[in-house]
Amino acid sequence: MTRVETAIAFARAHAKDALKGLEELLRIPSVSTLPEHKADMDKAAEWLAARLRSLGMTQVEILSTKGHAAVCGERITAKDKPTVLVYGHYDVQPADPLDEWRTPPFEPTVVGDNLIARGASDMKGQIMAQLAAVEALLETGGLPVNLKYVLEGEEEIGSPNMGGLLKAHQDRFTCDAALNCDAGIHAPDLPGIVYGLRGLAYFEIEVRGPATDLHSGLFGGIVHNPAQVLCELIAAMHDSDGRITLPGFYDSVESLTDEERAVIAQCPTSEADWRRMSGVPALWDGEKGYTAAERIGARPTLEVNGFLSGFTGQGSKTVLPARAVAKVSMRLVPNQEADAVAGQLREYVKRHAPDTVTCEVREVIHGPTAIMNRDTPYMRAAAKALTDTFGVEPVFKREGGSVPIVALLQQELGVDPVMLGFALPDDGVHGPNEKQHLPTFYKGIETYIRFLCEAGGIAGARGKR
Amino acid sequence: MTRVETAIAFARAHAKDALKGLEELLRIPSVSTLPEHKADMDKAAEWLAARLRSLGMTQVEILSTKGHAAVCGERITAKDKPTVLVYGHYDVQPADPLDEWRTPPFEPTVVGDNLIARGASDMKGQIMAQLAAVEALLETGGLPVNLKYVLEGEEEIGSPNMGGLLKAHQDRFTCDAALNCDAGIHAPDLPGIVYGLRGLAYFEIEVRGPATDLHSGLFGGIVHNPAQVLCELIAAMHDSDGRITLPGFYDSVESLTDEERAVIAQCPTSEADWRRMSGVPALWDGEKGYTAAERIGARPTLEVNGFLSGFTGQGSKTVLPARAVAKVSMRLVPNQEADAVAGQLREYVKRHAPDTVTCEVREVIHGPTAIMNRDTPYMRAAAKALTDTFGVEPVFKREGGSVPIVALLQQELGVDPVMLGFALPDDGVHGPNEKQHLPTFYKGIETYIRFLCEAGGIAGARGKR
Numbered sequence: 001m002t003r004v005e006t007a008i009a010f011a012r013a014h015a016k017d018a019l020k021g022l023e024e025l026l027r028i029p030s031v032s033t034l035p036e037h038k039a040d041m042d043k044a045a046e047w048l049a050a051r052l053r054s055l056g057m058t059q060v061e062i063l064s065t066k067g068h069a070a071v072c073g074e075r076i077t078a079k080d081k082p083t084v085l086v087y088g089h090y091d092v093q094p095a096d097p098l099d100e101w102r103t104p105p106f107e108p109t110v111v112g113d114n115l116i117a118r119g120a121s122d123m124k125g126q127i128m129a130q131l132a133a134v135e136a137l138l139e140t141g142g143l144p145v146n147l148k149y150v151l152e153g154e155e156e157i158g159s160p161n162m163g164g165l166l167k168a169h170q171d172r173f174t175c176d177a178a179l180n181c182d183a184g185i186h187a188p189d190l191p192g193i194v195y196g197l198r199g200l201a202y203f204e205i206e207v208r209g210p211a212t213d214l215h216s217g218l219f220g221g222i223v224h225n226p227a228q229v230l231c232e233l234i235a236a237m238h239d240s241d242g243r244i245t246l247p248g249f250y251d252s253v254e255s256l257t258d259e260e261r262a263v264i265a266q267c268p269t270s271e272a273d274w275r276r277m278s279g280v281p282a283l284w285d286g287e288k289g290y291t292a293a294e295r296i297g298a299r300p301t302l303e304v305n306g307f308l309s310g311f312t313g314q315g316s317k318t319v320l321p322a323r324a325v326a327k328v329s330m331r332l333v334p335n336q337e338a339d340a341v342a343g344q345l346r347e348y349v350k351r352h353a354p355d356t357v358t359c360e361v362r363e364v365i366h367g368p369t370a371i372m373n374r375d376t377p378y379m380r381a382a383a384k385a386l387t388d389t390f391g392v393e394p395v396f397k398r399e400g401g402s403v404p405i406v407a408l409l410q411q412e413l414g415v416d417p418v419m420l421g422f423a424l425p426d427d428g429v430h431g432p433n434e435k436q437h438l439p440t441f442y443k444g445i446e447t448y449i450r451f452l453c454e455a456g457g458i459a460g461a462r463g464k465r
Numbered sequence: 466m467t468r469v470e471t472a473i474a475f476a477r478a479h480a481k482d483a484l485k486g487l488e489e490l491l492r493i494p495s496v497s498t499l500p501e502h503k504a505d506m507d508k509a510a511e512w513l514a515a516r517l518r519s520l521g522m523t524q525v526e527i528l529s530t531k532g533h534a535a536v537c538g539e540r541i542t543a544k545d546k547p548t549v550l551v552y553g554h555y556d557v558q559p560a561d562p563l564d565e566w567r568t569p570p571f572e573p574t575v576v577g578d579n580l581i582a583r584g585a586s587d588m589k590g591q592i593m594a595q596l597a598a599v600e601a602l603l604e605t606g607g608l609p610v611n612l613k614y615v616l617e618g619e620e621e622i623g624s625p626n627m628g629g630l631l632k633a634h635q636d637r638f639t640c641d642a643a644l645n646c647d648a649g650i651h652a653p654d655l656p657g658i659v660y661g662l663r664g665l666a667y668f669e670i671e672v673r674g675p676a677t678d679l680h681s682g683l684f685g686g687i688v689h690n691p692a693q694v695l696c697e698l699i700a701a702m703h704d705s706d707g708r709i710t711l712p713g714f715y716d717s718v719e720s721l722t723d724e725e726r727a728v729i730a731q732c733p734t735s736e737a738d739w740r741r742m743s744g745v746p747a748l749w750d751g752e753k754g755y756t757a758a759e760r761i762g763a764r765p766t767l768e769v770n771g772f773l774s775g776f777t778g779q780g781s782k783t784v785l786p787a788r789a790v791a792k793v794s795m796r797l798v799p800n801q802e803a804d805a806v807a808g809q810l811r812e813y814v815k816r817h818a819p820d821t822v823t824c825e826v827r828e829v830i831h832g833p834t835a836i837m838n839r840d841t842p843y844m845r846a847a848a849k850a851l852t853d854t855f856g857v858e859p860v861f862k863r864e865g866g867s868v869p870i871v872a873l874l875q876q877e878l879g880v881d882p883v884m885l886g887f888a889l890p891d892d893g894v895h896g897p898n899e900k901q902h903l904p905t906f907y908k909g910i911e912t913y914i915r916f917l918c919e920a921g922g923i924a925g926a927r928g929k930r
Contacts, residue, residue, distance in 0.1 A: 280688055319895055331682050331686075
C-alpha cells in the first residue's frame with residue numbers, strides 16, 4: 001500500500017472514533033455571541049487543546065484575547081518539509097429558533113446518513129475530520145508536513161480579535177501555506193474549492209419616536225410610527241431593479257471579467273437545486289443583469305437579519321411602539337470597504353429619515369472580502385486530493401459567505417489560504433437542524449490525508465517554522 | 466347642605482379609603498390577553514363581586530363567557546327613578562416593556578400627585594371612583610337612581626364575548642341609560658365628554674419565505690428576504706399624502722360636516738401639548754388636509770403595533786429569516802366595517818406580495834365605531850356634573866381609541882351610553898409607567914355623585930328595571 005493508502009485504511013478502521021470525538025465536541029454549546037455561554041466557550045477551547053496534546057502537538061496553548069480565546073499548537077517534525085497552518089473555529093451560531101429543531105441542537109443525533117447538531121457542519125465537523133486525518137497519518141508512519149494550528153472562538157461574531165492575535169504571535173504562525181477548513185463543496189458527489197469570499201458589514205438601525213409605547217388609538221394619526229418609518233427606510237434600500245440604493249454603494253465594486261463569469265457559470269447548482277434547498281416557492285430575481293450564481297457569490301447584497309418592534313406576543317396590544325430596531329447587513333465584494341459602506345448607510349438614513357423620529361446606525365461587525373489565486377502549488381494539491389477522493393475534478397467557486405480570517409491570513413502572514421472543507425449547501429448552517437453528511441465527513445478525512453501528503457511533496461517550500 | 470354636598474363631604478372624608486381600595490385592585494395583574502394571568506383574572510372578578518356585595522348590591526354574579534367572565538350586580542331601590550347601567554372593565558394591557566417601568570407595574574406607587582400602576586388610568590381608577598361615589602351616596606341617604614353593573618374582563622382584547630353576554634342576559638341589563646366610565650377628559654382643569662369612538666380592525670400579517678432561517682451569505686441575492694418583503698408591503702400601505710392605500714379603504718368613510726369640524730376644532734389640546742405628551746421630536750403630518758385633532762379622532766389610521774423577524778438578540782447572527790410577522794391595526798370611523806377592511810387588506814396583500822413568498826393575513830380582533838347623540842338628558846346631566854365639579858364647561862370630543870362596548874350597548878340595549886371618565890391624555894395608558902392623577906381621581910368621585918343625582922331628576926325616565 002502507498003503512504004496515502006495505509007493512512008486511509010487506518011482512518012476507515014477508526015471512523016467510529018472520529019464520529020465519537022465530533023459528537024463530544026458538539027455537546028459543548030460554544031455560542032460565541034451569547035454571554036451566557038462564556039463557560040462553554042472556555043470548555044470547548046480546553047477540549048480542543050487536550051485533543052491537540054493527545055496528537056503529540058507541542059506549544060499547545062489557549063491564547064486569550066479581548067474576547068474568546070484561540071487554541072494553538074504545532075508539530076514540527078518533518079525536516080525540510082513545508083509548514084502548513086491549519087485554521088478552524090470552535091464557536092457556533094446561536095441555536096434559535098429552538099422550536100424548529102427536531103432534535104436538541106446540542107445533543108448530536110444521527111438520523112440516516114446525517115449527524116444533526118448546531119456546529120456539525122459549521123465547522124466542528126471539519127476540525128474533527130482534519131484531526132482524524134492527522135491521527136491516521138501519525139499512526140501509520142508520521143506527518144508528511146509540519147503542522148501549526150489556530151482554532152479561534154470568534155468567527156461567528158466576525159473574528160474581531162484575530163488580526164491582533166496573528167500580529168502579536170507572528171512567529172508562532174509563520175508558515176508556507178495555510179489550510180482553512182471552514183469551507184464547503186457543491187454536492188456529495190461534486191467537490192469544489194472556494195477561491196473568493198464576500199465581505200460583511202453588519203449594522204443595527206434603531207428608529208426612536210415617542211418617549212414610550214403609546215396607545216395607538218389616542219396617538220395614531222399624529223405620531224409617526226417608528227416601525228412604519230423603519231419599514232419605509234428598509235423598503236427603499238432596494239430599487240425596482242433589485243439594486244441597493246445606498247449612495248455610492250456600487251462605486252467601488254469591481255466588475256466581473258468575462259473569464260470570471262465563465263468560471264462562475266460552471267457552478268453545477270441549478271436554480272431548481274437552490275429552490276429545493278431553501279424551500280422557497282420561487283427564487284428571487286435580485287439584482288438585474290446577473291445570474292443566480294453571480295448574485296449569490298460575486299455581487300454585493302443587503303439583507304434584513306432581524307427586526308423587532310412593539311408587541312410581538314400572542315393576541316393583540318394596541319400600541320404605537322416607541323422604537324423599532326433592525327439588524328441589516330451587507331455582503332461585500334472586491335473592492336468594497338465595510339467602513340465606506342457604514343458611511344453610505346449613515347448618509348442614506350440621514351437623507352431619508354423624517355424629522356418626526358431620531359435614527360441611530362450602530363456598527364456591529366465588519367469583515368473584509370477576499371479573492372485567492374487559483375493557480376498555486378497548494379491550490380493544485382487541494383484539487384488533486386479532491387479529484388482522487390471524489391473521482392471528479394473540483395469546480396472553483398466564489399462563495400457568498402464571509403470568512404474574515406482569509407483576508408487576515410493574506411495580510412498578516414502573506415499566504416493565500418487553501419479553502420478545503422466539506423460543508424454541503426443544504427446543511428442548514430446558521431439555521432435549525434444543522435447537519436453533517438457523514439459519508440462526506442469520512443471523504444473529508446481522506447481528502448485531508450491526501451492533501452497533506454501532496455503538500456509534503458511540494459518542491460521549493462521554504463520550510464518556514 | 467344639599468343632597469350632593471353631603472355626599473361629597475362624605476367622599477372627601479373617605480378619600481384615603483377610596484385610594485386604598487384602588488391600590489388593592491391594582492395589585493391583581495389582570496392581563497386578559499396573556500393566558501398565564503387566567504387566575505389573576507378570576508381573582509380580580511371575585512374581588513369586584515365582593516366589593517359590589519359590600520355596597521349592598523343584589524344579583525351579584527360572575528357571568529362566565531367563552532373567555533373571561535363579567536361581574537354583574539344591581540341595586541334597584543329608587544322607586545320611579547331611572548335605572549342606570551354602569552359599564553367598566555377590570556382587565557388591563559400587558560405591562561411590557563417591563564424594563565421601562567420606574568416602579569413595578571403591579572405594585573401601585575404614589576409619586577407626587579400620581580398613582581403609578583398598570584390599569585391605574587385604564588380603567589381600574591374609574592371603576593373605583595364610581596364605586597366610591599355610590600358608597601358616599603349610600604352612606605348619606607341612599608341612591609338617587611337604580612343601578613346595574615356590568616364589569617367585563619375582555620375590553621383590552623376587543624370585547625369578543627360582550628355582544629353575546631348582553632344578548633343572553635338582556636333582562637338583567639335592561640336600563641334607561643348607560644354610564645360608560647372608560648373615558649377621559651382633556652386636562653386636570655378642563656373636562657370633556659367623548660361622543661365618538663373609532664372602531665378597530667387588528668390583524669397579523671405573516672410572510673414566509675424559505676423553509677428555515679438560511680445563512681445570509683449563502684442565499685442572500687437569490688432568496689427573497691421575508692422581512693424585506695414585509696417592510697415593502699407595510700411601507701406602501703401609506704402614500705406620500707399619508708393616505709392609506711388599501712383598495713377601497715376610504716370608500717365608505719363618512720365625510721366630516723362643517724359643524725362637526727367646528728366642534729372638533731374646540732379641542733383645547735395644542736400640537737405642542739401632543740408633542741410634549743408623546744415625547745416625539747416633531748408631530749407627524751399624517752393624512753393631508755386634516756388637522757391633528759381630526760386625524761387623531763375622526764379620520765381612520767393604520768398602525769404597525771408590532772414586528773418580529775429573524776435574530777433580535779444581542780450582537781450579530783447572519784441569517785436570512787424564514788419568516789416575518791407584523792401586527793397591523795386600523796382605527797376605523799363611521800361607516801367603515803372591520804370585515805370590509807379585512808377584505809381590503811387581503812386584496813392589498815394579494816396584489817402586492819411577490820410570488821417568492823407566501824403571505825397570510827390573520828384577523829385578531831375587530832371592534833365597531835360609535836357616534837353618540839350629544840343632546841340627550843343624560844348627556845346634559847353629565848355636562849352639568851362636570852361643569853359644577855370643574856367650574857368650566859366640558860368640551861365634546863371624538864376620541865381615537867376604540868371601546869367596542871359603546872356600539873354593543875347601542876345595538877343590544879338601545880341606549881346611547883354616556884362616556885364619563887377621568888383618564889388624562891398623558892396618563893400613559895397601554896404604555897409603561899401608566900398613572901392615575903389623584904386630584905382628578907377625587908374630582909371624578911365628585912362628578913359621579915353629581916351625575917347620579919342629576920340623572921335621578923330626569924323626567925320621563927321609563928323606569929326600566
